[in-house]
Amino acid sequence: MYTVVKTIPKGSRIQITLDNGISFILYKGEVRRYKISENATIDEKSYNEIWEILYKRARERALYILDDGYKTKKQIYDKLKSGNYPEDIIQSVISYLLEYNLIDDLRYAGLYIEYKSESKSKRQIVQDLMTKGIKKDVIDKAFEESDYTDEHSLNKILEKRIKRYNLEEPKELQKLYRYLVGKGYNYNDVKSAVRQYSHDTDMSL
Incomplete structure (x- = not known):
């Protein structure tokens, strides 16, 4: 009762x-x-x-x-x-x-990583997935099973945004660096990617 x-x-x-x-x-x-x-x-x-x-x-x-x-x-x-x-x-x-496999956090994480692979850093994706309640070990496993790399993601973002900046101007260059580092990419990786991207662009002209 x-x-x-x-x-x-x-x-x-x-x-x-x-x-x-x-x-x-x-x-x-x-x-x-x-x-x-x-x-x-x-x-x-x-x-x-x-x-x-x-x-x-x-x-x-x-x-x-x-x-x-x-x-x-x-x-x-x-x-x-x-x-x-x-x-x-x-x-x-x-x-x-x-x-009935109607929810699966590992599958969700894998799909999210794939969807965001060209717009977010690994750090951002990890934060997003943890906010959605997925455990860190599940996220780590999803990354292991994916083809994701920060290098590929960073280059894709550069392709979309680099034309907005005048890389001959130090202030513009630093502004681009700040934007990319703020998205969770390593500073040295950002410098290297921007330098490589600029070099490849010059070579194609």
Whole structure:
């Protein structure tokens, strides 16, 4: 048996808190069906039925989120958490998604590295992926399995941006250096790449 200690209206739904500290949200019709009110008790059968409702709803929500694009485990967790789903419901849904390979942080990291390989440094990509909740060892493995190099990425950015700068002017040259170093590239690598790019350009004229 569980006792309802608090109910808070939230539009067409109601947030319910039980005496075991668990909180969840049901629609008003569901609240009426299970005769939920403050200080009322919920028996084991009703509790299990409610949990099944919440699980199916959370799973549908997760699948809907994935329709919008591939997501990390943390992104799914955060979305469901913001929907006030209980922790064990969220973990059950994540287990389901993992079982059917609907989320895979290693695959996500690999796709992200490939997508950003011509616009971001390794340092930036690592920071981005960690922000998305992917563990460092998973990121490292994704890089090992990729063809990514900072040299290739740096050269691609130079191809797009170098014409904006007058490399004969020291201030312009330093401005370009600052921009590239700010993107996470090593300063010596930047100097070398700019020098090589300028040389190749001159040779082609």
